[in-house]
Amino acid sequence: xxxxxxxxxxxxxxxxxxxxxxxxxxxxxxxxxxxxxxxxxxxxxxxxxxxxxxxxxxxxxxxxxxxxxxxxxxxxxxxxxxxxxxxxxxxxxxxxxxxxxxxxxxxxxxxxxxxxxxxxxxxxxxxxxxxxxxxxxxxxxxxxxxxxxxxxxxxxxxxxxxxxxxxxxxxxxxxxxxxxxxxxxxxxxxxxxxxxxxxxxxxxxxxxxxxxxxxxxxxxxxxxxxxxxxxxxxxxxxxxxxxxxxxxxxxxxxxxxxxx
Numbered sequence: 269x270x271x272x273x274x275x276x277x278x279x280x281x282x283x284x285x286x287x288x289x290x291x292x293x294x295x296x297x298x299x300x301x302x303x304x305x306x307x308x309x310x311x312x313x314x315x316x317x318x319x320x321x322x323x324x325x326x327x328x329x330x331x332x333x334x335x336x337x338x339x340x341x342x343x344x345x346x347x348x349x350x351x352x353x354x355x356x357x358x359x360x361x362x363x364x365x366x367x368x369x370x371x372x373x374x375x376x377x378x379x380x381x382x383x384x385x386x387x388x389x390x391x392x393x394x395x396x397x398x399x400x401x402x403x404x405x406x407x408x409x410x411x412x413x414x415x416x417x418x419x420x421x422x423x424x425x426x427x428x429x430x431x432x433x434x435x436x437x438x439x440x441x442x443x444x445x446x447x448x449x450x451x452x453x454x455x456x457x458x459x460x461x462x463x464x465x466x467x468x469x470x471x472x473x474x475x476x477x478x479x480x481x482x483x484x485x486x487x488x489x490x491x492x493x494x495x496x497x498x499x500x501x502x503x504x505x506x507x508x509x510x511x512x513x514x515x516x517x518x519x520x521x522x523x524x525x526x527x528x
Contacts, residue, residue, distance in 0.1 A: 293346050293354040296338075303359075303514060309339035309376040311415035319445045320423055326441035327427065331434045332363035332515060333389065335370045335426055337419060342377045348525050351375075352384040362386040362517025369517035370426055374410075374419060378527075381406065383426065385522040392433040393426070399524035401425045405448075407528045417448075424448045 299306055304324035305317050312320075324335050336359070343351050352373045355361075362369020367387035374381045383398040405425050409418030424447040431437060438447055476484035 293350040294344070295351055295355045295358060296340070298359045298514065303336065304334070305337045307337075307339050309341050309374070309415075311339055311374075311376060312337075312419060313416050316416050316420045319420065319447070322443045322445055323423075323427055323438070323441060323447070326443050327430065328515075330436065330441065331368070331430075332366055333368040333370075333430050333434070334362050334515060334517065335372070335423065335430065336361050337372045337374075337423055339374045339376060339415070339419070341375070343375045343380070348373075348375065348378075348380045348382050349521065352382045352523070353519060353521055356384045356386065356517070356519045360514040360516040360518070362388065362515055362519075364516030367517045367519065368430075369515070369519065370430065372419065372422055372426065374415065376415065379410075380525065380527045381410075382525040383422070383523045384519060386517050386519040387522070388517075389430060389433065390522040392429055393523075395522065395524045397429070398426075399526065401429075402524065402526045407526060410528050421448045 296306065296308065302317075302321065305312065305320040307317060320335075320337055328334050338355060352371055355373065356369060356371045360369075361371055368389050369386040370389060370393065371384040372381075373384065381402055383393070383402065385393045385398060401422055406418040406422035409415070409421065427447070428438065431440070473484070476482060
């Protein structure tokens with residue numbers, strides 16, 4: 269019985285730790301200019317920075333969604349997931365009500381990357397898709413040392429996926445810059461995999477009811493409805509997106525991480 273209880277606790281820590289991540293990470297202060305691309309690692313060309321800035325500005329003006337690219341030399345020993353979620357929340361990426369922000373984070377020296385997705389876009393950008401975007405559109409170029417092209421490819425795939433969520437195309441943004449062809453834009457989940465996932469969740473909650481008397485369910489209810497990572501929070505007031513400000517969006521750990 270004790271072994272089963274210990275196993276349940278370990279599984280819960282693995283599954284739900286990202287929901288609490290981000291509180292302790294030390295991240296760059298919220299930018300007041302060039303809010304859509306912060307190339308602190310110095311790996312992006314001026315053309316790429318201008319393209320990202322132009323499309324993200326136009327996207328925010330039409331939808332209030334915000335896509336931000338951040339490159340850093342190193343995470344300084346911090347967790348990639350904590351770091352990216354803290355940036356999303358503390359900077360307030362996305363609209364405060366819609367929580368429709370996305371962060372593409374690349375730590376060059378650590379050879380790690382992550383796409384962090386706000387609550388409101390988790391349906392359009394599920395974990396599997398964000399992983400596929402990195403695997404197909406970005407990491408092959410990183411392994412060749414071409415961070416500029418890899419990041420622009422991944423940004424383009426994210427942008428076009430978000431636009432599709434709002435029934436828009438890049439042409440609707442009326443930006444006079446060319447985007448790379450979309451890559452890594454589909455992911456297939458077999459019925460067997462989906463069924464296995466649902467079965468795993470069911471077993472987890474049955475064990476919770478039998479061994480813990482429903483304590484796990486109560487904990488999750490408290491986490492989502494009373495703490496919730498500041499859902500919709502961030503507290504960074506809106507303002508005009510076109511004027512260069514974040515919208516106060518938040519997230520709960522959705523997205524995917526990669527290394528190369």
